[in-house]
Amino acid sequence: MIKLIGILIIVIGFILKLDTIAVVVFAGIITGLVSGMSFNEIMTTLGKAFVTNRYMSIFIISLPVIGLLERYGLRERAAYLIGKIKSATVGRLTSLYLIIRTLAAMFGLRIGGHVQFIRPLILPMAQGAADNRYKDMDERDRQRIKGLEGAVENYGNFFGQNFFVASGGVLLIVGVMKEQGYVVEAVDIAKASLPIALIIMVIGTLQFLYYDKKFDKKYNTIKAQSSLNKKA
Amino acid sequence: MLKNSLTELLYVLCGLVCFYSVFVTLKDKSHPAKYTTALFWGILGFTFTFSRIGLLWGNEKIMINDTFIGYLILVMALLSAFKLVKFNKFNESTNEFKEKMAQSIGNKIFIPALSLAIVAFLVAQFWTKQLGSLVALGISTVIALILAIIITKGKGCEVAEDGRRLLELVGPLSILPQLLAALGSVFAAAGVGNVIANGIKTVIPQGNILLGVIAYCIGMALFTMIMGNAFAAFAVITAGIGVPFVFSQGANPVIASALALTAGYCGTLMTPMAANFNIVPTAILEIDDKKYGLIKYQLPIALIMLLIHIILMYVWAF
Numbered sequence: 001m002i003k004l005i006g007i008l009i010i011v012i013g014f015i016l017k018l019d020t021i022a023v024v025v026f027a028g029i030i031t032g033l034v035s036g037m038s039f040n041e042i043m044t045t046l047g048k049a050f051v052t053n054r055y056m057s058i059f060i061i062s063l064p065v066i067g068l069l070e071r072y073g074l075r076e077r078a079a080y081l082i083g084k085i086k087s088a089t090v091g092r093l094t095s096l097y098l099i100i101r102t103l104a105a106m107f108g109l110r111i112g113g114h115v116q117f118i119r120p121l122i123l124p125m126a127q128g129a130a131d132n133r134y135k136d137m138d139e140r141d142r143q144r145i146k147g148l149e150g151a152v153e154n155y156g157n158f159f160g161q162n163f164f165v166a167s168g169g170v171l172l173i174v175g176v177m178k179e180q181g182y183v184v185e186a187v188d189i190a191k192a193s194l195p196i197a198l199i200i201m202v203i204g205t206l207q208f209l210y211y212d213k214k215f216d217k218k219y220n221t222i223k224a225q226s227s228l229n230k231k232a
Numbered sequence: 233m234l235k236n237s238l239t240e241l242l243y244v245l246c247g248l249v250c251f252y253s254v255f256v257t258l259k260d261k262s263h264p265a266k267y268t269t270a271l272f273w274g275i276l277g278f279t280f281t282f283s284r285i286g287l288l289w290g291n292e293k294i295m296i297n298d299t300f301i302g303y304l305i306l307v308m309a310l311l312s313a314f315k316l317v318k319f320n321k322f323n324e325s326t327n328e329f330k331e332k333m334a335q336s337i338g339n340k341i342f343i344p345a346l347s348l349a350i351v352a353f354l355v356a357q358f359w360t361k362q363l364g365s366l367v368a369l370g371i372s373t374v375i376a377l378i379l380a381i382i383i384t385k386g387k388g389c390e391v392a393e394d395g396r397r398l399l400e401l402v403g404p405l406s407i408l409p410q411l412l413a414a415l416g417s418v419f420a421a422a423g424v425g426n427v428i429a430n431g432i433k434t435v436i437p438q439g440n441i442l443l444g445v446i447a448y449c450i451g452m453a454l455f456t457m458i459m460g461n462a463f464a465a466f467a468v469i470t471a472g473i474g475v476p477f478v479f480s481q482g483a484n485p486v487i488a489s490a491l492a493l494t495a496g497y498c499g500t501l502m503t504p505m506a507a508n509f510n511i512v513p514t515a516i517l518e519i520d521d522k523k524y525g526l527i528k529y530q531l532p533i534a535l536i537m538l539l540i541h542i543i544l545m546y547v548w549a550f
Contacts, residue, residue: 003424006415007458014504014523020511021404022313024411025306028418035422043302045421049414050305051283051298055239055366056409056508060246060280060399062348062369065377067394071325072384073334074341080334110356110365111349114513115398120345123517143520150513150526151501155533158497162490168463173489176467180475182485192490195548199540207533 006031059115066120078121079128088129090145091212094152095205097122101156102201108164114153123149134219141215148211152204159200162193233290235364240287242370243280250277253396260320268316273399275304276407305411312404319400323393337384344380351375402515405522409508412460419459428455429472436477444477445488445546452492453499453538460505462496469496478545487549495541501534502527 006027013023025046032042066074082088104111111117126145130137162169170189177184253273257263283301286294311317325333334341351372356365363371380386399406419425429451436447451473455465470492478488500506510526519525 001427003422003427006419006422006424010505017523019313019315020504020507020523021408021411022309024408024415025309028415031422031424032418037418037421040299042418043306044299045302045418046305046414047298047301047303049417050410051279051301053410053413054243054246054280054283056413057246057280057406058242058366058369059512060249060395060406061242062373062376063249063398064391064395065344065348065373065380067398068377068380068384068386068391069341069345071330071390071394072337072341072386073330073332074345076330076334077337077339077341081339109349110352110369114516116345116348118513119516121342143525144529146517146519147521147525147529150517150519151529151533153513154501154509154526154530158500159494159537162494169493172463172466173493176470177485177489179467180471180479182479182489184486184489188486189490192487193494195544196491196494196537196541200537203533203536203540207529 002034003031005034059113062113062115066115069120074120075124078124079131082125082128083132085129086132088125089133089212090126090130090148090215091208091210093122093126093129094148094208098152098156098204098208099201101153102160102197105157105160106163106197108161108166112153112157114150118149118153122152130215134215137215137219141218144211148208152208155200155204160197163190163197165190235362235367236287237290238367238370239364240284242366243284244288245370247277247279247281249395249399250274250280252392253277253400256393256396257320263318263320265316265318268311269318272308272311272317272404275308279304305414308404308407309411317404319403322397322400324397333384340383344376344383347379348372348376398516401518402512405507405512405515408511412505412507416459416461416464420464425455425459425464425468426472428458429468432473433476436473438477439481441478441481441483441550442546444473444481445483445549446542448474448478448488448492449495449538449542449545452496453502453534456496456499457503457505460500460503460507462493462500465496465499466493478549481550483545483549488545491541491545491549495538495545498534498538498541501530501537 009027009030010023028046029042032045082093101112123146126149130145161167164170165186170186173189174184174186250273254270254277257266257270257273260266263269279301283296286292352368355363355368355371377391381391432447432451436443448469451469452462452465455469456462459465470489474488474492479485500509504511504523504527511522514522514525
């Protein structure tokens with residue numbers, strides 16, 4: 001039981017809003033120590049895993065491209081384009097991206113990413129649609145849009161990917177099941193992952209359209225007024 | 233091994249972005265935490281570039297000792313804990329300039345952005361075995377960068393400045409995904425997974441299919457939340473709970489195992505431990521709430537999806 005102390009440290013650290021990185025390293029050290037590892041062993045385990053997981057930070061190499069494109073108005077252009085489509089709303093746009101993202105994941109296409117897609121393209125489009133439809137959206141709702149656009153990337157990515165036969169998840173299932181004495185085929189696992197991929201498209205869309213309703217309700221009067229002003 | 237050399241080259245490039253941050257920070261006379269900030273990015277750049285430098289030319293013996301890297305991580309953690317990593321000012325274009333360029337460059341600006349995805353896809357499609365998907369991403373980045381420079385007529389120093397601007401915007405959080413993966417391996421080495429699987433085992437009764445299904449799905453989600461990674465959870469929870477409480481009761485192994493992994497992904501949506509999906513994006517999208525900025529929107533969806541998983545597994549796998 002004492003080995004679970006690391007989890008406790010993390011939970012407490014998060015509740016007290018302590019520095020996340022320091023909490024994680026501390027939790028690792030304490031867990032290692034109570035499990036009888038020496039300090040040097042813990043450092044070796046940490047160091048080795050840190051190095052083998054460098055691929056998780058590979059997004060850093062695309063930062064210069066995205067940054068340069070932003071400097072020359074990529075986000076403004078994306079917002080401008082979507083602003084021309086009068087029927088575009090945050091919810092509809094995000095739902096459309098969810099469907100594209102899920103389908104891409106299902107066919108193993110690496111289209112997406114918070115750095116490559118959401119920040120430079122999808123978020124500015126959603127903000128452009130919001131600015132077009134609702135004048136003077138407040139900061140709280142702007143934060144909401146950011147949160148939703150961050151979430152949509154995860155929905156599509158997570159629940160679509162296992163429909164792809166060569167995805168990491170499918171191969172992991174085949175491997176683990178084999179170890180446990182059950183022979184399963186990758187292609188069958190992929191097929192069994194289809195319902196969930198379809199369901200997330202529906203559930204996610206419901207969430208995004210719900211926020212459309214919410215925003216419409218909140219800013220409805222303002223919009224009606226400003227259109228009256230224009231006519232006058 | 234071409235694949236390993238090229239992958240290593242990508243890490244060297246990541247290191248270069250960090251080193252440029254060090255360079256600019258040290259030159260910045262008004263920086264509030266000049267030396268400590270430079271030290272942080274310098275260490276990160278060092279771990280990227282040099283930890284396995286020998287792989288570049290295929291000699292895996294030339295590497296930095298893992299224990300030493302571990303101590304470097306400790307230094308980075310201390311710098312972050314004492315809030316010694318800061319960013320000062322960036323050389324960013326004005327909003328008027330961006331608006332003007334958006335009109336004068338027009339839709340051509342999307343070509344490099346989309347080529348990031350399309351080139352990566354094409355390369356991965358034809359040379360996955362030889363190169364792997366990381367290298368595909370690297371090649372597409374280089375091509376996108378060349379296209380971006382041609383189309384925007386931007387300068388090399390702007391590329392470097394913009395890379396470091398976005399990196400420093402994410403800040404120390406950029407190392408969190410790697411760090412949590414490292415924590416996961418300490419947990420694994422210490423045997424934390426077995427303690428949890430055994431704990432759940434003592435609570436659920438044998439012979440009840442519904443309870444077994446619930447325990448398997450929720451166990452996957454919970455353990456994924458703790459580890460921040462559904463892959464790590466899947467092996468432990470399938471052996472500890474899936475086999476004795478679900479598969480041995482006659483569940484279809486294909487359906488139940490496929491659903492179990494995505495039940496784990498419901499957990500990924502709910503945990504700050506999955507930093508690369510839930511925390512780093514809050515920095516990239518400049519969301520104020522750095523811990524729960526994404527999670528608070530994902531939570532209801534994750535719970536609904538988890539419930540659907542339980543129902544599907546109970547109805548469809550038996």
